[in-house]
Amino acid sequence: xxxxxxxxxxxxxxxxxxxxxxxxxxxxxxxxxxxxxxxxxxxxxxxxxxxxxxxxxxxxxxxxxxxxxxxxxxxxxxxxxxxxxxxxxxxxxxxxxxxxxxxxxxxxxxxxxxxxxxxxxxxxxxxxxxxxxxxxxxxxxxxxxxxxxxxxxxxxxxxxxxxxxxxxxxxxxxxxxxxxxxxxxxxxxxxxxxxxxxxxxxxxxxxxxxxxxxxxxxxxxxxxxxxxxxxxxxxxxxxxxxxxxxxxxxxxxxxxxxxxx
Amino acid sequence: xxxxxxxxxxxxxxxxxxxxxxxxxxxxxxxxxxxxxxxxxxxxxxxxxxxxxxxxxxxxxxxxxxxxxxxxxxxxxxxxxxxxxxxxxxxxxxxxxxxxxxxxxxxxxxxxxxxxxxxxxxxxxxxxxxxxxxxxxxxxxxxxxxxxxxxxxxxxxxxxxxxxxxxxxxxxxxxxxxxxxxxxxxxxxxxxxxxxxxxxxxxxxxxxxxxxxxxxxxxxxxxxxxxxxxxxxxxxxxxxxxxxxxxxxxxxxxxxxxxxxxxxxxxxxxxxxxxxxxx
Amino acid sequence: xxxxxxxxxxxxxxxxxxxxxxxxxxxxxxxxxxxxxxxxxxxxxxxxxxxxxxxxxxxxxxxxxxxxxxxxxxxxxxxxxxxxxxxxxxxxxxxxxxxxxxxxxxxxxxxxxxxxxxxxxxxxxxxxxxxxxxxxxxxxxxxxxxxxxxxxxxxxxxxxxxxxxxxxxxxxxxxxxxxxxxxxxxxxxxxxxxxxxxxxxxxxxxxxxxxxxxxxxxxxxxxxxxxxxxxxxxxxxxxxxxxxxxxxxxxxxxxxxxxxxxxxxxxxxxxxxxxxxxxxxxxxxxxxxxxxxxxxxxxxxxxxxxxxxxxxxxxxxxxxxxxxxxxxxxxxxxxxxxxxxxxxxxxxxxxxxxxxxxxx
Numbered sequence: 062x063x064x065x066x067x068x069x070x071x072x073x074x075x076x077x078x079x080x081x082x083x084x085x086x087x088x089x090x091x092x093x094x095x096x097x098x099x100x101x102x103x104x105x106x107x108x109x110x111x112x113x114x115x116x117x118x119x120x121x122x123x124x125x126x127x128x129x130x131x132x133x134x135x136x137x138x139x140x141x142x143x144x145x146x147x148x149x150x151x152x153x154x155x156x157x158x159x160x161x162x163x164x165x166x167x168x169x170x171x172x173x174x175x176x177x178x179x180x181x182x183x184x185x186x187x188x189x190x191x192x193x194x195x196x197x198x199x200x201x202x203x204x205x206x207x208x209x210x211x212x213x214x215x216x217x218x219x220x221x222x223x224x225x226x227x228x229x230x231x232x233x234x235x236x237x238x239x240x241x242x243x244x245x246x247x248x249x250x251x252x253x254x255x256x257x258x259x260x261x262x263x264x265x266x267x268x269x270x271x272x273x274x275x276x277x278x279x280x281x282x283x284x285x286x287x288x289x290x291x292x293x294x295x296x297x298x299x300x301x302x303x304x305x306x307x308x309x310x311x312x313x314x315x316x317x318x319x320x321x322x
Numbered sequence: 323x324x325x326x327x328x329x330x331x332x333x334x335x336x337x338x339x340x341x342x343x344x345x346x347x348x349x350x351x352x353x354x355x356x357x358x359x360x361x362x363x364x365x366x367x368x369x370x371x372x373x374x375x376x377x378x379x380x381x382x383x384x385x386x387x388x389x390x391x392x393x394x395x396x397x398x399x400x401x402x403x404x405x406x407x408x409x410x411x412x413x414x415x416x417x418x419x420x421x422x423x424x425x426x427x428x429x430x431x432x433x434x435x436x437x438x439x440x441x442x443x444x445x446x447x448x449x450x451x452x453x454x455x456x457x458x459x460x461x462x463x464x465x466x467x468x469x470x471x472x473x474x475x476x477x478x479x480x481x482x483x484x485x486x487x488x489x490x491x492x493x494x495x496x497x498x499x500x501x502x503x504x505x506x507x508x509x510x511x512x513x514x515x516x517x518x519x520x521x522x523x524x525x526x527x528x529x530x531x532x533x534x535x536x537x538x539x540x541x542x543x544x545x546x547x548x549x550x551x552x553x554x555x556x557x558x559x560x561x562x563x564x565x566x567x568x569x570x571x572x573x574x575x576x577x578x579x580x581x582x583x584x585x586x587x588x589x590x591x592x593x594x595x596x597x598x599x600x601x
Numbered sequence: 602x603x604x605x606x607x608x609x610x611x612x613x614x615x616x617x618x619x620x621x622x623x624x625x626x627x628x629x630x631x632x633x634x635x636x637x638x639x640x641x642x643x644x645x646x647x648x649x650x651x652x653x654x655x656x657x658x659x660x661x662x663x664x665x666x667x668x669x670x671x672x673x674x675x676x677x678x679x680x681x682x683x684x685x686x687x688x689x690x691x692x693x694x695x696x697x698x699x700x701x702x703x704x705x706x707x708x709x710x711x712x713x714x715x716x717x718x719x720x721x722x723x724x725x726x727x728x729x730x731x732x733x734x735x736x737x738x739x740x741x742x743x744x745x746x747x748x749x750x751x752x753x754x755x756x757x758x759x760x761x762x763x764x765x766x767x768x769x770x771x772x773x774x775x776x777x778x779x780x781x782x783x784x785x786x787x788x789x790x791x792x793x794x795x796x797x798x799x800x801x802x803x804x805x806x807x808x809x810x811x812x813x814x815x816x817x818x819x820x821x822x823x824x825x826x827x828x829x830x831x832x833x834x835x836x837x838x839x840x841x842x843x844x845x846x847x848x849x850x851x852x853x854x855x856x857x858x859x860x861x862x863x864x865x866x867x868x869x870x871x872x873x874x875x876x877x878x879x880x881x882x883x884x885x886x887x888x889x890x891x892x893x894x895x896x897x898x899x900x901x902x903x904x905x906x907x908x909x910x911x912x913x914x915x916x917x918x919x920x921x922x923x924x925x926x927x928x929x930x931x932x933x934x935x936x937x938x939x940x941x942x943x944x945x946x947x948x949x950x951x952x953x954x955x956x957x958x959x960x961x
Binding site: 331332452 | 880881914
């Protein structure tokens with residue numbers, strides 16, 4: 062029986078006397094592929110940060126793998142790919158290898174020494190993501206797409222059960238984007254990794270996601286993508302044209318093909 | 323006189339040994355500090371030490387021990403700097419400026435209230451690498467052990483935090499605590515090492531070797547090793563150079579550090595021109 | 602937000618603003634959040650209050666209320682002048698010392714308080730223009746035209762600095778040595794020569810007398826008495842240093858004892874030049890150590906009020922014992938309280954010199 066990986070109940074968040082999130086409730090079961098969509102400033106990133114315990118919600122509660130968020134300690138189970146690096150120092154002297162290895166820290170107890178098994182895991186993921194040839198390059202020297210792959214490698218090297226990605230494909234070219242989604246899809250289907258993907262790219266949601274969450278300070282819609290496209294309520298809410306745009310968004314490179322394969 | 327004869331003097335031996343130890347630990351800390359934009363924390367904390375010493379004198383501490391008495395004040399100030407960056411939403415450099423100004427002002431006001439220092443305070447606060455006593459050499463060795471062991475222990479956490487603090491937190495790393503460890507180590511270094519070799523040298527050794535290593539970095543671990551190497555080289559070469567040219571040792575060491583930086587920078591530029599890659 | 606902590610209405614604004622901030626977030630805050638917010642607020646208030654208190658307290662530090670008297674108000678810069686004026690003027694003058702106890706004169710910076718004190722004085726006495734470059738600033742700041750300014754060095758013999766800091770028995774060629782001379786190159790420590798001290802006493806007496814002619818005889822009488830004490834001290838020095846094992850002494854501080862060495866036929870090497878700020882070079886340290894060894898000196902001297910780093914290093918390398926040679930620029934608080942005077946300090950210097958030079 063699929064178990065609840067994430068439970069968000071009544072979460073609210075204020076910032077400078079304005080509601081950024083209000084009364085957000087949803088749950089994610091293991092094996093789900095959840096897409097979170099919403100306009101800019103809708104609080105999506107804040108929601109993610111709240112789930113990860115990086116900010117404390119002002120109202121409501123969050124449960125991860127059955128444990129309330131403040132008491133949760135098995136961070137090894139969660140892999141995170143942020144929208145952008147906070148202190149992105151373009152000259153940070155870390156090699157690809159060193160940074161990917163960072164992903165294994167969560168699974169270790171202090172003092173987190175490096176073992177041979179770590180090296181093997183890192184090696185495997187480098188090959189898998191196709192970044193083995195650049196393993197000795199500094200992260201600052203890489204292109205956006207390469208950096209994204211390195212960060213993704215870092216997020217998955219520990220074999221997480223839940224993968225959270227915040228707008229991961231904005232800086233990628235279409236081909237890289239396709240590979241990216243193919244990889245996620247693979248993880249989700251074969252390894253049963255739960256995926257939560259925050260994105261503007263509704264086409265990919267339509268193609269891969271099993272669940273679809275539309276957030277605009279509150280949960281506007283929670284269900285499958287198909288349900289969304291057929292819902293009269295959503296038509297009323299968005300207007301036919303907008304709903305049409307979301308549901309039949311074409312990838313510019315693939316004309317004439319839409320809807321789940 | 324030749325160098326061989328020079329080495330037989332006790333003060334030269336101690337200068338070389340203590341200098342090497344202090345250079346190494348400063349360089350290591352410096353890499354983390356520079357990357358986190360806390361470069362001037364050495365300078366800032368030295369100013370705070372001034373205020374801390376004023377407090378100590380007000381409490382009638384013996385002049386020779388005022389440096390030690392200033393340690394708690396400096397430790398607290400370093401944590402205060404950290405708190406400011408977290409809560410008041412300002413960057414490290416401004417936070418350092420605030421705390422440092424506060425320290426100096428307190429020192430000046432308290433001095434005035436106390437009716438003046440009883441001795442020339444700066445001669446007790448600021449040391450000189452050529453006048454390190456045997457006890458001070460032990461202090462340098464102890465400090466070296468504390469810093470190196472702590473950094474080795476916390477290496478992965480420190481690396482994670484320096485790369486991206488939020489990512490580190492999402493891995494369950496207690497960023498606040500690790501940051502605290504870093505600044506507390508720095509505070510300890512500043513107070514103790516300042517008494518040994520003076521503030522100019524400490525400030526320079528915290529910043530320049532790290533920046534030099536960053537010019538030619540090929541990885542985080544190698545950066546740290548390179549910084550330590552530069553620092554040790556500058557100390558040893560600086561001391562000998564100061565002897566040959568009859569110049570103050572501290573100044574010579576700092577100059578050699580700058581020279582190494584220029585060399586590293588030029589090296590990087592020529593390498594890039596050759597490869598045609600982006601800077 | 603800039604806080605003018607002296608304005609209580611603005612303080613109230615700050616606190617009120619913070620209350621609003623809390624109220625806005627106060628919808629259903631979990632208890633932990635409430636406690637934390639409260640704690641933060643308390644911390645901020647305490648910090649602001651603390652800062653305000655410090656400022657107000659320092660501002661309110663009153664100077665001792667000096668009752669208005671008809672005594673002559675004299676301000677002196679360095680301790681020897683202070684001591685001389687004490688001895689000459691006695692109960693008929695109110696003398697004060699600009700330099701607080703324990704402060705190194707070469708690094709002294711006058712405060713607004715000091716300028717006010719000079720402004721209120723009748724007589725201002727300084728050592729010589731080389732010793733107190735900051736005296737000119739004070740006088741400019743005080744701006745009184747009827748203040749009598751006494752240059753105590755009028756008529757005293759000035760020697761150039763650094764002449765004694767070479768190899769013993771050799772006249773030093775200035776170009777050979779590395780010196781950090783002040784531009785003038787003169788040794789300002791004139792009070793360490795007793796004949797100079799006597800001249801200074803005369804100048805002081807003349808100054809006091811000119812401002813307070815009624816007590817002219819009093820001042821002159823005291824001056825003569827004091828000068829005979831100085832003469833006796835001079836005699837003791839001459840006798841005490843007549844038969845010594847060595848006539849060279851090495852001092853780990855800055856160059857101050859040229860006059861003393863000159864008067865009693867001693868040779869003197871100092872680690873630093875006149876300014877106390879110079880950093881030692883390895884070469885200099887080695888040279889000093891070698892000189893100690895080549896002359897088999899068993900004692901090395903260090904100065905007052907400053908950490909004796911250099912002397913310690915030299916002592917360690919040569920196995921010498923450290924003795925203090927007090928430059929009498931200024932005294933520590935303890936010494937001041939114990940009633941130290943120029944005569945007692947110089948007496949102590951004589952003892953240490955006799956020990957250090959191994960005199961019979």
